Structure formats: C-alpha cells, structure tokens
Amino acid sequence: MILDTRNVSLAFKTIAVVDDNAEFCLLLKRFLEAKGYDISVFSSSADFINKSCTAFDLVLLDLYMPDPDGVAVIRHLASVDYGGAVLLMSGEDQGVLRAAMELAKAQRLEKIAAINKPFPLENLSLLVHALLQTVVFKAQANTGEWQPVAEDVFAAIELQQLQLYYQPKIVLADNTLAGFEALLRWHHPEHGLVMPDNFIPLAEQSTELMQLLTDEVVRLAILQLTEWHRQGQQVQLSINLSMLNLEALDFPEQLEQKLRAAQLSPGQLLLEITESALMSDVASALDILLRLRMKGFGLSIDDFGTGYSSLSQLHRIPFSELKVDRSFVMTMLQSHESRTIVETCIQLAKRLGLQVVAEGVESQAILAQLLVMGCDIGQGYFWSKPILAKDTQAWLLRQ
Template identity: 40%
Template structure:
C-alpha cells in the first residue's frame, strides 16, 4: 500500500546519478534513521537523488551543520536529550547559526510535545508531523515540498550573495589603475560568483585602428590565470587552445555572453573597445549564476572604460603636463614609498634663480620653453636612479640614495646656458637637501626641510646649496616669532632709520644717503634686517613699514634742510609689495604734503627684478613717480634679466652696481668684466651709476677707474642713526675742506 513505509534490502545501493539533495536526519532513535533511509533510498526529487546525513543528538546535528554545506532539509525530532531539545536546535539554527536556507520538518512520537504555532512561524518550520502518521507517501510529499522551498530560498540566497560579490567586485575593480591587475581581478570575481576556487581564465581585448584606408583589428590577452597563464600579453592568435580562441572570437563578434557546458565567455564593451572574459567551468551554469554574470558584465565594461579614463587622469593627477615629469603629488608618494623601503636616502629641492623675472622678460611661452629645457637637461644629465619631479612653477624635486645626491653634480647642468629660440640664457639654481628618515612616511616634513634649506641658501650670499639642520628649524621658529611681533613693533615705533653715505668718486663729496630700516626692540634687542625684512615682505607688513620709513626720512630731510645741510638726496628702498600696492603713489604724495618736504630731495631705489613684472604698467608707474618729482634708481643691477631694449624704455636716472660684483672685483675676472659692462652701458645711455658694497681701497680704485660716478659702502661708513650720521658728515666735510686747502 502507498501509505506504508517500504523497506528495501540493505545491500541495495541508492542511485548516485546527479548531484544529490543533502538530507540531515536528527533523531535519537537509530531505528528511525534506518527506516527513513530505506524508505527513501530510491526516491528522486526534481530529478536528483537524496543523500542522508545522520545525527543522533542536537549537539551532533549542530556539528554536522557546521561541517556540511548545502543541506537542503532537516528531519528533526522534537524530543531527544531532553523534552524540547529539537525546538532549541531549530532556534539555534535560525538565530545563532544564521542558517536560513535549510528547510526544517519537525517529527515527534509524543503528541504532547507539539510546538506552538508561534514557534513554527518564528523559526521558519517548513512542516510538523507525528511519526505515527508519517507514511512513506506523506514523507515523500513533505520532503518534496521542503526541497522545492529550499530550492527557491537557495536561489534567493545565491542571488543575494552574488549581488554582494558584485558590489564588492565593482568597488574593488573601480579602484584598480592597471589593465593587467584589472583583468586578473575580473577573472577572480567571476570565478567567485561561480564558486570556482582555482580559476583558469583569459581576458582578451579587441583594439581597432584605421590606417591606409583599412580598418584593422588586433586582439591581445590582457589577463590570464591557471593553465592559460603563458598566454598573458600575447596575441589571441598565439593562444594554443584553438577551441578557446574560437569561443572568444565568437563572443566578441556576436557581442553577447556565451554559456557552454564547461565554460563561459562574458562579453563587455566600452568606447571603442570590446572584450571577452573566458572562464572554464566544471559544468553547466544555472540560471541564477547566468543572471549574476550578465549583471557583472555591465560593471566590467564600465570599469574597463574607467581604466582608460583613469590612465588619462593619472597623467594629469600625477604628472606635470609641461615638463612630462612626475608632479608634487607623485613625488611625495614616492618619497613615502622609497623612504619606507630604503635607508640613507636624500631629498633635494632645486629652485631656479630669479625665474619670475626671466619669465616676465621672455614672455610666458618662452618661460615654458625654458622649464622644458631645464627638465630635459636634468633628466638627461643626472643618474637614472634619481627621481626628478616638477613640484612647483620653477622648482624641481630630486630624490635618490645619499651618495648620488652630490650638490656639485646636481647643479652642474646649470653650468651651461640654456638656449631658447637660438638665444643663450645663463640660468642659476639653488639647492636645498634633507635626509629621508627610514621607516617614516613623512614626505611633507622632509620636503619642508629641504625647501627650508633651499630658501636659506638663497638668502646667503655666495651659496648655491645648503643641507637642512636643526638650526634652520629654529630659524623657522624665529620667523614665526618675528611674524607675530611685526605689527606690535610698528605700534611701538620700534623701527628706526639709519643712513649710509654715498660719495662722488670724482669730487669726494657727499651726494646722498640711503635710508635703511633697523628694528631695535624696546628691550634693546636688535633684529637683523635680513631676518625681519623677508618676513615683512611675505606677510605684507613691509607696506606699513615702508610708509613709516618714508615718513621718518621726510622728517629728517626737513630737519636737515632747516640746519642748512641738505645738499644731497635721500635714497628710499621700495619693496616688491610696496611697488605693487595700488596706494603706493597716493601714500607718498600724502606723506610729502603732511611732512612739508619736496619730492626732489628723494630717490626711490627699486630692484631690477621688481621692475621686470608687468612691463607696460611698470613704465607707466615710473613715469608717474618722475612726474611727482622722484628720481628713480635700479637697485642690485646686473642680477636680473632686463634687456637693453627694456632698459632704454625705463624712465630711470641711476643704476646701482650690485655688491655681489663689487666685492669680487679684486680677484674675479668675471666680476670685473660684468661691473665694467654695466658702468660702460650706463654711461653710454646717459644714466648715472653708483657702486654699493665698497669696503677696500682696491675696490674703490677699480670702480673709480671704470668711470662709475658714486660709491657707497663700509669704506666710508656703516649705516648709522641720524645723530651719528651728522657727526660723520661734519668730520667728512672737515676732511674734505682740509684736503682742498
């Protein structure tokens, strides 16, 4: 009869055709296990056999569930070790072990232990049966229903897991920056979707190009794993497996994903490129997996398009487009990487001297050509093991082993002029060096240290490079203190004006004085000008300091005029920030009116590099100053890059030969030649000259013999306050009168 359990002989083997459904039988009665196995041994559900797993207690069942995967149905006895151990196990399965897919059929031989409806609902119990009523037919029916339910739940779960895998894969591959790594990743994640642990796969990219009237196609292997690894980076024609090659070509030509009994060929595409991911499988792919792969194929195509875009963006993000060198961002990343991997590395910051003046003189297009020429020479002249980057407008970063970072070698590319449009330009550079501490990813700090050393070298006469030291860090702290004290110092009137005489080299008479600012704090501490002036310039406080210096100079001029001793001009230094200040000329006029002195007593000294900015507006501003009555002198002449044509257009009255030339005229032929050229040119143009930094008789005689009109320096007097200057002036005048007598 159908409703009787049928026992089969124990030597009758169950069918092993197809992948079996795993059925976990949990009961403390061994006879129940035997009856169940024998009754269902020849049953196939959904054309698949059954495989029984036996547990004789709740604890043993839990262990089985932890070891076995894909258990479809649990036939669970309610009463085992204790009255409700089966119900407790059901709770553990659903809540603690988080196993939602297996279907649970409760069985009990004791009617009094039937579970409440709430328990059936809360623990997702698929069915509940009394053992006495569970005939073979009813058992088969219950089991078939449970297996169908499991199949649907399993599909949903696989879809959820698959979608999580796709999300994980998409996030990962969208952050991949390299074609080869990208290809390997999409093979890995496609295999994960199909539960393949050791994938054998290929990624082939189709490239099309136009040329000589034809449309050419080339397909190459961008990714390969497992038995196909030897085909990486090869042409598709070199793949030894002809059937695989044919399948891939068919996938790309049909522009669709192909599912075969033992493989899958996934089609993906992006702008101008198409590709195929081929993967061996252990058998046919079910509908759930097919749907997941179709979804992932979209992500693969988008991600591959992003790879091409990212490659372009990386060029912008990590490489300087003008010099084609790594940029600051890439340089700092490499400092971190190499600094953590190697010891005894050195970082250099190399800054082009006076580049802004050169750029303005040559024009920005030629300035760009100069940057390219410098980058090319550095790349071709320095050792290949050194990393060279453009980390600023006129600044290059250098990184390499300390023994390869010799300053003389790094600066040697600047020994020869750079030729721009057939014109040679002598360009100098200043270098700062700092050690990269091993095992510390502090690239910004190291760069800051090297930059600090470079700037210190720039402010030190005759020095082209410096190594970072802790003293520099202390100097930086001092700069911070100076920055904090500048405004209070202005309010406390701590800035005083000192005067240094300028003497006519022919008559030996005083022709002028230069006003020089000095900071003497209320406690008597003297802050050196080369310490506070650069800080004041960078913070903009120099504008207010400049106004105060000019006002005090005007008052002094009025006092000397009243004493009858003002038969000379007073030279006032003008900084870059002052010169570019829109209120510069109006403020000068206002101070002259308020202090009741004439502009004709004053000469404004403006550095050559300052005058090189915005040529036309500079000329207009100088003409306006001339109209007010100021004489104009170019300070530090010879250190900039002004052309003769530009010089002829400037409304100037005097050139000051820079001290860097004057100090070396006794022993440096180059300094003598440059000084002579400057004086000769100025005399031919009808422009007066003055040499600064005269300290010795030999320097004085050389400058005088050149035909330079005036001189200034310690040879005559150091800068002194007004009281000391008046004493010097009386003595100097007395000596002159005695000489004349």
C-alpha cells in the first residue's frame, strides 16, 4: 500500500514567521492558517528571541532581518538546543543562503531548508509539510529527556530491543520496487521509540559496541531477507555501515559467511557508507571495501555532496550506487543551486556507471524533475515513511 503523506497528522504544527515585511507576514499567516497550521508572526527578530523558541515546531526566518539579523537568530536557536525545523527565506544572493544553511547545520540545527523569494505559495507548502513531518515523527518517537549511556545500548542488543524499519526504494521509470533501506530503531520498554541519533553516536565511541550493533543489524537483516526469500521474493536490502566496521580485516569474509549460511547471496545486501565518514581514513578501509565489492556486495556512497572530497572517493572506491543527499533533493524546486547539484550528481553517476538514488523525494513535482534528469531510483515520504516488516508485504504483493 502506498502511504499518502498528506494524511499524516500534524499534531505538532506551531509555526513562527520571522520577517520584517508586514504585508508578506500577513500573506503567509493567512495562507498557512488555511492549511491548518497555528501561526505566530514576529516582525522583529529581537521579539522572537525573547519568546520561548522551543514552543514552535517550525521557524520561517528571513535571513536579512534588521539587527539582530537572521544569523543571530540561528545562533540563538542553537544556544537553546532548538529541536524543531528551520526554513530560511531570502531574496538576496543564493550563495549567502546556502552558506547560512551550512552554518545552521554546523550548529546542529539539522532539520533545515531554504527557499528563495519570491516563491510560489504551493512550493512553500510542500517544504513546510516535509519539514514538519520530520519534527512530528521525532516527537512521536521520543519526547522524554532520557539520555542513554553505552551500557544501555549494550543491554538493548542483549535483550533484542532493536528493530529494523524499512523504507522502499522505487524505480522511477516504472514505479516498481527496487528494494528497501533498513533503518534501525530502538524500542525501549520505558522510554518508547528511540531514534538512532540518540544512540548511534554512543556506539561510534567504541569499536566493540559498534561491531556488536552492526552484528545485530546484520542478524535482523538476514532474518528479514530469509523471510522474503521464503515468500518467493528476491529483495535487495540496504544497511548502513560505520567506518569502525571497516577496521576488521576479516569483516568481508565474516559477512559473506553469514549470508551463505542463510542461503542468501551477497548481492542481496547493499552496504551504505556516508561520504563524510569515508574522509577519515580511506586508505585503511579500501582493502576491506574492495574485497566486499569483489565478493558481490553492493557499495553505496550515502549523503553524496555533503563531504569535501567527493570526486576522490568515487575514483578510489568501487561503489555501485550513489545516493544524492536529501537536503539538495528537497529544495531543488526552490533553489537553482540545489537543482544544479542534483543534476550534476546524476550526470556524474551515470558517466561512472553507477546507479543513482535520490533521497528526500517529497512531491510529484520533485519526482517529475528527477525523471527529466535521468535519475534511476527515488526514496522518500512521497511513497512511504519507514515501515515495519509486516507492512512491507503489501509492497511486495504489488510487484
């Protein structure tokens, strides 16, 4: 079953509009209120800063505000550990807008997007909806103050509290299923659904813990692949690897042995490594990555475009897939720079013989543009949020 994201409940839908143009604020207020959102308007950034920023799930911020400017507001949001989303607006130099996004990300404001003025209101609506979804699902998952420690993660593995969710990857040319990406979640008996951002960084501080966590992900992935195989479905599954996994020289052999023992082929597993992680020590990992590829495992470079030595990585490592980062895909209709980056990534992947996946596909308009650009596969809330294993059967039956 295709999940229609337009029907997602927006229980957390308070929006602050911070812009010194009164007429523009009134226009946005009327438009967004008609969409069902609760809107507060601030014509002064000082007034907004003096307000409890954490009361809002989304901030629409004009970067060129009178003193204090939008950069000061970004700094303030970071200082109060703002957990909502931010949509930057500007009619000035797009390079400045892009740099402001990078500044926000550097200060751990990760749910961030940008839009150039003037813009069609429906384009704004799509971005607002997409950003609010990330806030909604995170808030529904874990709203408490509990912060796990390494011992808690060890216990979660031992007690088998970890679970994989699956997000479909769709062949754009014919809307068929290309596979699933497995996304790790922690179902804690007291604290509910804990998202990976709250425990993966802990695991990455210890090679031993990261290896145990990866072993559990592999175990769960093999169980699911075996179940699909039993149903007569040959499905490719993507899992994420840490660079810590690539410190053990016998990792390729161990992984291959586990799949062969389950009567599965390495080609059914695609291993995703983020570009930023690869920057740390490519030379030591190349031995392992090369042997993984030679054994038939797919290798994907994830979050492409967000690192600093992308072409070097593509040249040195035998990737089979390139994933364009969602931050560019989600904003490609509003930002000329984002659209150019997405198109360039697709053309580069094609020339290198790589399959290209666009993450963050949120609308029919984005899908249409990706088709024109020649993108192979899409992934995003336009088709489905990450779903439980039992819900994947509906997808497989459609094939």
